[in-house]
Amino acid sequence: MSQVVINLDALKHNLSVVGNWMDTRGSKWIAVIKALCGHEETLKALQLMGVREVGDSRLENLRTVAEVIPGTETWYLRGPSVAAVEDVATYASVSLNSEIHTIKKLNTAARALDKTHGIIIMVELGDLREGILPGSLVKFYREVFDLPNIDVLGIGANLGCLAGAVPTVDQMMQLVLYRELLELKFQHTLPLISAGSTAVLPLSLNGKIPREINHFRVGEALFLGTDLINGGTLPYLRNDIVTLEAEISEIKEKGLVPLVETAPIPRFDYDQDENVSPGQRGYRALVNVGYLDTDVVGLTPVDDGHHIAGASSDVTVVNLGNEPNGLKVGDTIKFSSNYSALLRLMSGRYIDKVVDPPLDEFAKRQSEVAPAVKQAHEEVGVDRRASA
Numbered sequence: 001m002s003q004v005v006i007n008l009d010a011l012k013h014n015l016s017v018v019g020n021w022m023d024t025r026g027s028k029w030i031a032v033i034k035a036l037c038g039h040e041e042t043l044k045a046l047q048l049m050g051v052r053e054v055g056d057s058r059l060e061n062l063r064t065v066a067e068v069i070p071g072t073e074t075w076y077l078r079g080p081s082v083a084a085v086e087d088v089a090t091y092a093s094v095s096l097n098s099e100i101h102t103i104k105k106l107n108t109a110a111r112a113l114d115k116t117h118g119i120i121i122m123v124e125l126g127d128l129r130e131g132i133l134p135g136s137l138v139k140f141y142r143e144v145f146d147l148p149n150i151d152v153l154g155i156g157a158n159l160g161c162l163a164g165a166v167p168t169v170d171q172m173m174q175l176v177l178y179r180e181l182l183e184l185k186f187q188h189t190l191p192l193i194s195a196g197s198t199a200v201l202p203l204s205l206n207g208k209i210p211r212e213i214n215h216f217r218v219g220e221a222l223f224l225g226t227d228l229i230n231g232g233t234l235p236y237l238r239n240d241i242v243t244l245e246a247e248i249s250e251i252k253e254k255g256l257v258p259l260v261e262t263a264p265i266p267r268f269d270y271d272q273d274e275n276v277s278p279g280q281r282g283y284r285a286l287v288n289v290g291y292l293d294t295d296v297v298g299l300t301p302v303d304d305g306h307h308i309a310g311a312s313s314d315v316t317v318v319n320l321g322n323e324p325n326g327l328k329v330g331d332t333i334k335f336s337s338n339y340s341a342l343l344r345l346m347s348g349r350y351i352d353k354v355v356d357p358p359l360d361e362f363a364k365r366q367s368e369v370a371p372a373v374k375q376a377h378e379e380v381g382v383d384r385r386a387s388a
Helices: 008-025 040-048 059-068 082-091 100-112 134-144 169-186 201-205 220-224 339-347 359-380
Strands: 003-007 028-032 053-056 073-076 094-097 117-122 150-156 192-197 215-218 242-255 281-287 299-301 307-311 316-321 332-337 352-356
Touching: 003 008, 008 028, 008 040, 008 201, 008 220, 028 220, 040 059, 040 352, 040 359, 053 059, 059 073, 059 082, 073 082, 082 100, 094 100, 100 117, 100 134, 100 150, 117 134, 134 150, 134 169, 150 169, 169 192, 192 201, 201 215, 215 220, 220 339, 242 339, 281 332, 299 307, 332 339
Parallel strands: 003 352, 028 053, 028 215, 053 073, 073 094, 094 117, 117 150, 150 192, 192 215
Antiparallel strands: 003 242, 242 281, 242 332, 281 316, 299 332, 307 316
């Protein structure tokens, strides 16, 4: 049986590291849980780890959060559609917005629910995704800042999400100046500049982000440890949180290059990393995961001696080398994944998702550790700020 395994100890490590980075900056942050696709066991584990603020771009997942870990502050991380404003006001504490018409609809929906809905006004800084043009900011804010059931918490931006725009100090300073302009003009405090993301972390770790950038939305770094700007893994983070264990359905010694006539039959392409020559033979394993389950291009075998030869909708072929090295039918081959592959794995219904250790064991461990940690902090008089 193939399954995705989520290493809770590794996830807790990354959560602690990112939390320490944010505490050092004096910044607030939310755990972006889009990649979990509402996986209940991992959500419960995050609560046990101390997470109290999360962000997602699917209302179904925010509904699950409300059911599984009630009391959690929730952020809706894409521009709300007009048809969904009632659900956004119901299930999200805060949303990211760039359309006046939608914000006014949110105000009406929040009033009907007798609540106040928080918003971040998104500003376009070059990635060409969501955001109003800076020249429209004053006019935009004038129309929304005094809506009775809308609380404008601040301004924000997305960088590196669509066009791959690399975050810069200049872009961050622009946001700082825009907030100062709005506060001076309208005599109203905007507490947050939400411009931090996994793509901004390298700049932040180098000490180049203005202190005024005080809110981060971190997802990929949390679950994969990814350094989106320089490649590889960010310092001190782990990249082994999520592992795909794919079951072997066949192992055979075969030729590695087709010796028959081939044609450009429509199929899934995969660029091989290894050099093989006509007539060369080796052991090949078929695992029961394919493009129907994930973005196979985003998978990397954990064993450096294994190489993905290609895939179809339902199977992936892995070159094992000159020997199977003890692997047999029914065993599994482990893969790490990039963010695209992770999203497909977690959203698909054909692959099981499990946590390691099991949730009840992890919960017991947390209950045993927490009182000792609390007592130690009380003894030294430490002010314990939330790490998430």
